[in-house]
Amino acid sequence: MNQVWFQPALRPESGTALSPRERAIRVPGGQGCVFAVSAGDALRITDPEGLQGGLLYALAGTFAPVEPGEAPDLAALLDGIGGGAAARTALAAGGIGPSDLAGLVILDGETTAGAAWEGIAARDSLCLLAAPGAAMAPEAQNPPTELHLAIRPKASIVGQAPPPLAPPLQDLRVAAATARAYTVKAGQYIQIIDVDGRQCADFLAFDAAELAQGREFGLDATTTHTLMGTSSPKPGLHAKYFDARMVPLVEVVQDTVGRHDTFMLACSAKYYEDMGYPGHSNCTDNFNVVLAPHGIDARKGWPAINFFYNTIPGTNDRIDMDEPWSRPGDYVLLRALTDLVCATSSCADDIDPANGWCPTDIHVRVYDAACAFPHGMSHRMTPDSEPRLTRETGFHPRTAALTRKIEDYRGFWLPSSFSSAGPIEEYWACRERAVVLDLSALRKFEVIGPDAEALMQRALTRDVRKLAVGQIVYAAMCYEHGGMIDDGTLFRLGPNNFRWICGDVYCGLWLRQLAERNGLKAWVKDSTDQLHNLSVQGPRSRDILAPLLVTPPHQPSLSELKWFRFTVGRLAGVPVVVSRTGYTGELGYEVWCHPSQAVAVWDAIMEAGAPHGLTPAGLAALDMLRIEAGLVFADYEFCDQTDPFEAGIGFAVAAAKADPYIGKEALDRRRAAPHRRLVGLDIAGNEAVGHGDPVYAGRAQVGVVTSAVKSPILRKTIALARLDIAAAERGGPVEIGKLDGHQKRLAATIVPFPHYDPEKTRVRAEAAALASPPPASASDTVATAGIPA
Structure with a gap:
């Protein structure tokens, strides 16, 4: 469950009050969350994707009755949904038991995308909103999907910090244009919150034990830049800040903004004097005042971590800046790596866009080391989307045990490489034997309904009507001007049933908007969190998987499975879909399962693959493999300024497709005059x-x-x-x-490209096993053909 606070559309002039805001809560499919309302608060609960049921529980009389429909017993519901234990704890903390709340069926699960329920609270109450739904089977298309709750409070919540992440040890308000100092113990967490949005906060930290001995060791810009090799803070193993001794003082744990300046000077008296504002309040002087009791000498300018400050590498070797990206309630969560003396400011700058021209408060909370918050950065699909922190795949318990080299890839933690091998060895394992890759970050969308085929025919560059059930096709999705939104693979599960697998979460929103504009009766349901996938690639992949996969009589066995086809079955007793697809240029398959059963799938495949030299591989090896195979990658080979022909995938644009599709006229022109x-x-x-x-x-x-x-x-x-x-x-x-x-x-x-195996003989191979890869001396002859159709 993510809870964020919306920012008003317009920022008022300096000195005036902000307009009331809304609270926004996202309830993932199959889960529920607890929230509080006050009398007079207005609620709007939206089903953005359609076909998702919604249940609202509150004290009797809080909301007017809705259409008839008996809500299930809350105690039983909490036993069957995600977050049920946390919900029980939250209700108990408010002195409420499940039997105290009355249930309303606010969404019956048969609604169109965007359907909403609205109500006004008649009394104060703790409430629970649930988006019920069972785990989706890999071959099914009924994923439980999220509900969005917006609460417009009767009273303004401007200046209110969001709810704490856990019971705080310290709860400090840093008023606008001031600073505060505080101490933190090793292992404790420091949350720095932008209360009203678009407000910078400078941060300093010093080794407390050294200060007690009269030695000042604080965050050092040059040392940190040198050791980290980047100026951008990112959560994870390497997101640390060091002092001049190369001793790490803090690490970034969570970041809901993703755009900050690191280690420019906090604003100083000189800056304002040079701009014609002598005597202006500034962060450096504010820091000097609050740090003096700790024996820290004053400075003319403090090098600081400038959280939420939006600096931009401009032209002519200049550093430009604009208003921060942060919104009300956005935060950075740090972990102290030793006992610290810290200081946080609310930047005083009101003469340029640094704080949106209107300095506001910053809030600081310190949490106990036992909280063990997960690492993550927030990702927003569109500028007005709610943030979602980086999440783990179903295979993460196994991959994380084998490597510490894990990166945030499109909102998921995926391994870059593994400790036992490394990218080069993983690469050769794929070319000569077999590898497993966790590619669960791919986005999956279930497209269903009587007009599902018409929707995909209009959205994609391929002729979808020619796609048979059980078949897969690679296609591009374009804007009207011919620029690409994304590429992906389309599975046909039935006459009116498709699964679009791609890299960009925006594809789902685009398809829903396209269906609405064209009056098509089709639903687009995000199944990304219900369907994770392990890619098994390499010449021995068939030998590894064939004995494991059991398919029903009406489905092809693994040995019968053709290129760009899929089958349904069970692997080690786990329901799976297996497709003959990949991103390596080798014979390979992808195994799709529910994330709750991913560990069992991993264990079974790794055990079966051990005699064949099966090796886990990460993103670094995958990049080498896909470049050799001439496989394109978003924001590298294509973007919204390149068409499929320029991206090298002109074969994915059907020349004889009679039906209109988005971008067709532009692509016809570009084909004729590239x-x-x-x-x-x-x-x-x-x-x-x-x-x-x-x-x-x-x-x-x-x-x-x-x-x-x-x-x-x-x-x-x-x-x-x-x-x-x-x-x-x-x-x-x-x-x-x-x-x-x-x-x-x-x-x-x-x-020509692909440089490696241009005829795709390896991925198309039907033999029980493949010969060894072509020798390096064959490189001049293997790169002789164009991209296959």
């Missing part, structure tokens, strides 16, 4: 090449490198690059610009 083309590059020498490096023909830049890798099997550096059509002829020489693009050039030759 401007840019994705090509392969063979690069001379061993210099590193990276995404974004410019490609030159003489003095003129003619394109850009989209992806590059030093290929282990081809024994050379290769790249994918998007070039102007006039400079994209096969065999043509180009140069890759490093430094400023002119002082250092790397010679390259334009070649």
Whole structure:
């Protein structure tokens, strides 16, 4: 359950009060949460995806009765939904038992997307909102989906901090344009909250034990930048801040904003004097005052972690800034790594956009070390979306036990590589034997209803009407101007049943909007949290999975499964869908299961794969594999400014598709008169090449490198690059610009791609086992064909 506080659409002029805000609560499908209302509060509960039931429990008389429908007994409901134990605890803390609350069926589960219930509380009450639903079977399409609750309080909540994450040890208000100092013990958590939104907060921390001995060791900018290699704070193992001794003082645990400045100076008297405001309140002077009792010498300018400060690397080597991204209730959660003396300011700046021109309060809470908050960063699908912290996949208990190299990938924690091997060994395991990869961060959407086919036919570049039940097709989803939203694979589960699997969560919203605009009776249900997937890739993948998978008579066995087809069955007794798909250029499969059973699936596959040398692999190895295989990646080979032809996937645009689809007219024009083309590059020498490096023909830049890798099997550096059509002829020489693009050039030759196995013989292989990969000497002959249809 996530609870956030909405920001008003407009910021008032400095010195005026903010308008009342709404509280927003997101209740995930299959779960429930407890919240409080006061008499006069207005509630709106929305089912954004449709077909989701909703139950509201409150003290009798809190809300007027709704349509007839008997809500289930709350005590029984709490035993069967996620968060039930936490809900019982929250109710008990308010002196309320489940039997004290009366239930209302506010949504019957047969509604269209966007259906809503509204009510006004007649009395104060603790309430519980539930989005009931059982776990979805992999072959089913009935995922429980989230409900959105907006509460507009009768009284303004401007200036109110959001509810604490746990019982706080310290609860401190830092008034606008002031600072406060406080002490924190090792292991305790520090939550720095932007109460009303768009307000910067500078943070300092000092080793308390050293201060007691008269030695001052605080956060050091140069040391931290050097050790971390990045200026952006991110949660996880490496998100630490150090003093000059290279001793870590704090680490970032949670961040709901994702945009801060790290270690510029807190605002100082000099800044305001230079701007013509002598005597203006400033964070540095405020820090000097509150730190003096701790024996810390005053400074003219304090290097600080500038939370919520929105600085931008501008043109001409300038640092620009704009209003913060933070909204009311946004926060950063830190963990103290030793006993600390800390100071937090509410920035006093009201002469530029740094605080939205209107300084407001900052709130600080300190929590006990026993709280053990999970790490995560917030992700928002659209600017007005509610944040959602990074979450774990169903396979995380197994992957996390094998590596500490875990990164936030599109809202999920996924391994970069594993401690026992490393990216190169994992790469070779895939090319020669088999690997397992956790790819559960892929977004899954169930598209159902009598107009489901018509919706997908209008949304995708492929001719969906030709897709048979049990078949999968790779397709692009585009805007009207031809730029790509995303690529993905479409599964046909039935005549009116599809599953769209992609990388961008926005696809679901886009499809729902498209259905509404066109009057189509189709539902798009997000099943990402109900369907996690383990990719088993490599020449021995079939030998590993075939003995494990049991399929019913009417479904193909694994040995019968053709490329881009799927089957339904059980693996080690667990219901699964298995598709013959992958992202490596090798024979491979993806195993789809409910996350609650993911560990059992992992254990069974790893045990069966041990005699075959099965190895876990991470994202670093996967990137090498997919570049060699010429497989495109969002924000590298394509974005909303590139069409499928420029992204190298023109084969995914059906030339003979008669039905109209989004972007068709633009794509027809671009097909006839292309401007840019994705090509392969063979690069001379061993210099590193990276995404974004410019490609030159003489003095003129003619394109850009989209992806590059030093290929282990081809024994050379290769790249994918998007070039102007006039400079994209096969065999043509180009140069890759490093430094400023002119002082250092790397010679390259334009070649076809994929560089590895261009005929896709390995992924298409029907033999019981594959031969070893082609030798490196074959590299000149394997890259001779275009992308397959």
